[in-house]
Amino acid sequence: MRTVRPAVGDPDPVQTGQSTTLAKAYEKLTSDVYGNALTFRVDAVSRRLGATEPRVAASIAHQALAARLWSVALGCAVRYGRLPDLDPGLLLWDPGATAPDDLRLTGLRALPGGTGPAALAGTVVRVVVDGHLVPLGAAVRDRYGLAAGLLWGNAGSALAGAARELDRWARANRCADAAARTRTLADALFAHPLLSATGTRAGPAFRRRSCCLYYRVPGGGVCGDCCFTQPPRSSPRAASG
Template identity: 65%
Template sequence: MDLDPDLAALAPLGGFFALRTGRTPDEPPPALAQTYENRPSEVYGNIVTFRVEKVASVLRAPEPRVAASIAQQGLVARLWSVMLGCAERYGRVPDLDPGLLHWDPGAAAPDDLWLSEVRPLPADPGTVADVVLHGHVVPLAAALRTHYRIAPGLLWGNAASALAGAARVLGASARTRALTAALLAHPLLAGTGTLTGTAFRRRSCCLYYRVPGGGLCGDCCFARPPCSSARDTSG
């Protein structure tokens, strides 16, 4: 089945999967290409730092890199969810070109995305990896590291964790399992953790335990939150 212009099959899957499509409003949120290039917005100023500061304020994050990590993982989770959801429901995926995909950095979670044109692509692992990893995760990491001291291994661990999480929410169909396993074997994600069935254990920590009341994520490398003097495992 080819993609429909509204990607209507995604809406029943939940907020992380749903994607607004069609012509953008008269004053659309910035395209992600603008975010990755660190080009300022008239509304938000620097889009990356605006989003991180918003996340930090909402979560009362104790330091900027904690908020940067959580902001990155939230956006990447949305991207994986859209791609896996479309692969499962349509057998095709949309082209999430950063010039077509608009993002409102001021919105609450899950991140608000708007795709201005639905262009179908094959749902094979190579295509999906090229769209998400090379099209978004790599430039997003570079944009974040321009402003924040955050380890590359942590960000790649976040990307892998977000992928495995999206797959768990979607369900354990053979198509989703095969696509997820192939993506986690991609050179950019290989070694970030271990996938056993639908359970993923990462080898890094997203730092969420540093948020007041945060605790550990279900796939964290730690068995218990480190003491404040412990060195973070970030890659």
């Protein structure tokens, strides 16, 4: 993916080092690209992929950020049995950077809580679902009109992908305990009401019940977990729920 650089003279908050917190990014969005980090990110994704429909770029940007948040939380929970405080007000976000350089935690402090599977799952839900995905989804819906079902489908797909990669790492490094913890944690998280209806699971495989709209990107197709087996010919509105 090519790096997008603004034209000379553009007041790019990224190139000038003016990152913002995710708490600020989740606030009510405007059409001002340089006045809101999430709008800036969606615009950058649109230009990188050549997507002409803002809602398509918004969906892809949303899923990518969800994947980053799930990955950090699951990795810490599985490997260390605890989570750092990932409050949106503590996470600085560079909306023009690519992973893993877009997020930076301003201070490291462990969250209190038990280390058992149920307690860990509850902490991850509070940190990722309540703390990030709910306000992020509300902001994206408000600005770009995406359906809640599509956005939670993105969250489910991102969770399945993060768990799959963590399980793959654990197996490759002969960490059977970590692999087992990953599966147990993923099972508990997918039991959450907002995630349980996002798709069907068979081991590490996941088939979502909605579409992220990637097939609307020039040269794009359907993802491995898409509800479609081939790009639909009809309007994507039917796949937005």
